[in-house]
Amino acid sequence: MTKKDWEYGISKTLIDSETLRARIKELGAEITRDFAGKEEDLVVVCLLKGSLLFMADLIREIKLPITIDFMEISSYGNDFASTREVKILKDLEGSIMGKDVLIVEDIIDSGLTLKKVLKIIGGRGAKEVYLCTLLDKKVKREADINVQYVGFEIDDEFVLGYGLDFKQEYRNIPYIAVMGEDFE
Secondary structure (H helix, E strand, O other), X not given: OOOOOOOOOEEEEEEOHHHHXXXXXXXXXXXHHHHOOOOOOEEEEEEEOOOHHHHHHHHOOOOOOEXXXXXXXXXXXXXXXXXXXXXXXXXXXXXXXXXXXXXXXXXXXXXXXXHHHHHHHHOOOOOEEEEEEEEEOHHHOOOOXXXXXXXXXXXXXXXXXXXXXXXXXXXXXXXXXXXXXXXO
16 A cells, blocks of 8 residues: 555554444434433534544534634644643634533544533533543543543544544545554
8 A cells, every 4th residue: 555545554444334323313313312302402512623424423413503613722743642732713603692512523532622611612601511522531530521422432543534633634535544654
């Protein structure tokens, strides 16, 4: 393989496209059921950039009135591990005062980034804040956070694809893959 190959460095498929679609459909049905009958629209907040594909597919499966907003948080830069320094690169545009908010995340490992996001969102007067993650790496958890909606629990492997990246690449791979150990 050459470095120009879009799947260069991938050692295996962890979750294929069909399995992703099926679980996202289930998550959308769960969220629809849980928020049916609420007066206010649910505000779905996508944590950019990794959650974009997941959120786009998820909101198509939520059969309720919703609004969407975006935050971009950085704690990784171009490394394999979190720097533990959380930076807000893009903030919400709309008010969440008195509203139910569903934060959509691509992957949760230590939970430290989300703990900061929850503090920020909670400080802005949200009625309730809920978490939905595509991937949950519980073995790496350091912060005590409650995740209401989990797509898949995974082991401690560096994953790529379906929005997840390494140095801003691999986001467009339509499945979740594991990076090979001999990656350059």
